[in-house]
Amino acid sequence: MFKLILTLAGICAFLPSFAQFAKVVDKDGYANVREQANGQSKIIGKVNSNEIVYVFDPFDLASGWINIDYVENEKIRFSGHMHTSRLKLIADFEEIPLAIAEEHDATFILRDIAVSIQSAPFDYELNKKLFSSTNYGDYTIEDKYKGKQVWGTDGTIPQTQYTSILITKGNSKIEIPRGEFENLFNVNNDFANCYYDKDSDRIYITSVNSDGAGGYAVLFIIENGKYSKKIVLMPF
Known part of the structure; x- marks a missing residue:
């Protein structure tokens, strides 16, 4: 591996x-x-x-x-x-192509499916009280945000954060709950992709985000018109 x-x-x-x-x-x-x-x-x-x-x-x-x-x-x-x-x-599933690409906004569209991913600069001073630290002997790392594992940093201050992930399919709108992505930092929409699994009626939203060494891969799954779950891990 x-x-x-x-x-x-x-x-x-x-x-x-x-x-x-x-x-x-x-x-x-x-x-x-x-x-x-x-x-x-x-x-x-x-x-x-x-x-x-x-x-x-x-x-x-x-x-x-x-x-x-x-x-x-x-x-x-x-x-x-x-x-x-x-x-x-x-x-290998059908790609939902990128239609709009801006620094903090990526929109993907396929027929009646639209996926909008938005992020924004992270205000650490405003939110630093929400972090907690772990002491590793010779050093201390802020590795929890609102009690959840911090993803996307290697002990550094987060630079960006997801603010909204909205999916539209036909007349239905599905918004991924904020709690599902609030601890995922240093968003890189340049490396986001979306796919549609017609047989399972699933929309997959993937991305690789990082500040360098703190890289992670995330997959959000929308199934039968509802948010199902996310999978996140360090891809190395």
Whole structure:
């Protein structure tokens, strides 16, 4: 698994080809996660169909196996190998193209679907009382915001923050609750993408955000006209 600390440019150059979210698609209703990249290796976990994993290596058509992380509640539940026949990359679903691109505003439109992602500079002085710190002996890091893990910084002051993620589909409007993204900082809308999974009626919103070393990948899922959940992890 590729486990290096990268600059923002390096992370984003690496991710599109090698590391991204994928959906489990298995007619048996689940897929095994194995310790090693072969069918005889120990099964260390199972992931249900339609669940999301994060894949780190290019699909190896010769071996048919790929390295994955399965995340629950913003923590890695297990890491291992899954057969590529049980996966479909999120980027292989129908793309919702970018229509408007500004510094703090990105809008994606496909037929009757529109996704608007807005961010803004973060006022640390106004919000610093909402941070809490952890002492690591030789140093202290502000690593909690409103009691939640801080994403997108490496102990530095956040520069930007999501302010709104609004999805319109036909006559329906779905707004992702603020509490789902208020601890996700240093937003880079240049690296946001949206996709539509017609069979599951899912809209996927992905992004890679960072201040450099504190990079993270996030996936928001809208399903059947309602906000479902988010998955967030460090992609290295």
